[in-house]
Amino acid sequence: MESADRAEEQRDWTDGHVEQWLPVLPGLDPVVEGAVTRMKKLSVHLQRVREQSLVDFALDRPEFDTLHKLAGRGGTATPSQLATDLDLAPASVTGRLDALERRGFLRRTPSTTDRRRVHVELTESGRATWRGAMDMLGDEESRVLGALSRGEQEALNDMLRRIMVVAEAR
Known part of the structure; x- marks a missing residue:
């Protein structure tokens, strides 16, 4: 339960994204939108780290x-x-x-x-x-x-x- 409480206290960029789009797209499933958006954002983040590692190692x-x-x-x-x-x-x-x-x-x-x-x-x-x-x-x-x-x-x-x-x- 403690991790669930922590998750409710902590907000990320996606929380604001979902809140912004819920009134625009009333049929939007906030759980699906949140999960997919977070997976995309994490993938982009890791891609940036990968690209930086190539720069750092001159590859x-x-x-x-x-x-x-x-x-x-x-x-x-x-x-x-x-x-x-x-x-x-x-x-x-x-x-x-x-x-x-x-x-x-x-x-x-x-x-x-x-x-x-x-x-x-x-x-x-x-x-x-x-x-x-x-x-x-x-x-x-x-x-x-x-x-x-x-x-x-x-x-x-x-x-x-x-x-x-x-x-x-x-």
Whole structure:
């Protein structure tokens, strides 16, 4: 009950938004409008933090995405695997890899079994840069979700899953 009392005392931007629109749209469901608007606002907030982390680590979005996909494959991949993961043409990946290699974030080595193939490997510098950008966003996610107890976080996760199952079914 204490958390319900706290929620009633605390107001956010969305409370004013809902109050503004209720007289204009009498059929507006304030609970649905509040939940959807808060999800959108939180998503925008986290996107801003993500973009700031890229600025702080001197990465552009394509560079980060490439490092992220490479890290997600354990730090090694072929250019064709990365092209598939990034949904890009192989020539586009080559340009990204060239730039990241110049910055020392990855290295390319010829395959020992097929001289036509190349392996891409994340360097320590590349891993540290990717991790730094990831940690900045993760810290903010933990901070904002820290407003909830662990049980509340689990309940929120379960409720959002149920919502996404419906959204993805369309």
